[in-house]
Amino acid sequence: MKIVHLVPVIDNDAKVKKSFRRDISSLTLVGDEAADSFDQTLGKETENAMSGERSAHVNDELFNLFSDPRRPTMDGIIAVGGKLNAEILSHAYNRGIFPWPHEGYPLLWFCPDERGVIDFAELHLPKSFQKWMRQTLEQFEVAVNQNFKAVIKSCRAQKRNGQKGSWITPAIERAYYNLHQQGGALSVEVYQDGKLVGGIYGVQSEKYFSCESMFHLVSNASKLALFHLILHLQEKGFKWMDIQMVTSVCETFGGKLISKNDFLKRIGL
Structure with a gap:
């Protein structure tokens, strides 16, 4: 898995994005291929970057990240990346987690401090x-x-x-x-x-x-x-x-x- 640079305070304004860009060492982008895709395209949907046998491995990584929704998060983000499908959605919601895509970023999964x-x-x-x-x-x-x-x-x-x-x-x-x-x-x-x-x-x-x-x-x-x-x-x-x-x-x-x-x-x- 790769550590990625991500803007924790999401904003549509490019200047705001740039000013807040920093390293989030507590978050990992699920799947190296997804990270490579993000580095190259800055926003192409993560699911397009992964296929075949990678999917099962990526799903396992997401399942592990979803296992402890109480752990501290950065602005409610509990996981980044992964392949979006019905199985992952079902597992995420059962753990109190939901996806919230933001333009220009890999798929973000949230379990906010207030609900x-x-x-x-x-x-x-x-x-x-x-x-x-x-x-x-x-x-x-x-x-x-x-x-x-x-x-x-x-x-x-x-x-x-x-x-x-x-x-x-x-x-x-x-x-x-x-x-x-x-x-x-x-x-x-x-x-x-x-x-x-x-x-x-x-x-x-x-x-x-x-x-x-x-x-x-x-x-x-x-x-x-x-x-x-x-x-x-x-x-x-x-x-x-x-x-x-x-x-x-x-x-x-x-x-x-x-x-x-x-x-x-x-x-x-």
Whole structure:
């Protein structure tokens, strides 16, 4: 394995990247071939740099790095590189770890020091959203797992303030769709007049559900998807869900931060 130079504080501004570039001796890039690819291309997707018998070896390296999610991290990064597939995703989420690609870097795997969650006992629906539902809910239809592929593609295409592009890469799309086909990922779809106008998707691991991304084409459609996801999970016996980070929308629903230690205890680690 190679030690790589990596920017722990990720920023789209090249000047900021340069100013923060330093050696992170506590992190290793999984797979020498992936490191070579990073050195040459500064951002070509890691999975394209590895094939054949290397994959199994790289997976073993990642499994070892995922074995102790409590160990100290650099800005929440617990591993770098590796091959993205449904098997790795499933193992990562079972250990409280998730991938978060950043342009210009190998694949980054995170287990942050603080974790966003929504406790369903503390669920709060904004008054404006409740009013909107009373007035317009009959215009919409909500489904579960009807079109996962369209939901993740729409999440990737969603324009977000302050963001250039999307962290949902083609490799992410493929891996999560394959995980969905194996029963490990779920989507909620919101339709208006037969058109998909909102949705949300996430990962169902052994002990918890982790919400990944949502989108909307009309006002409040993503909130409606989030609300129905919570109702669906409650019906399945869940009392909370992982939201990774507390976005403004999730905060209005009662999202909060808990410590990594508390989060890992919740999932039995």
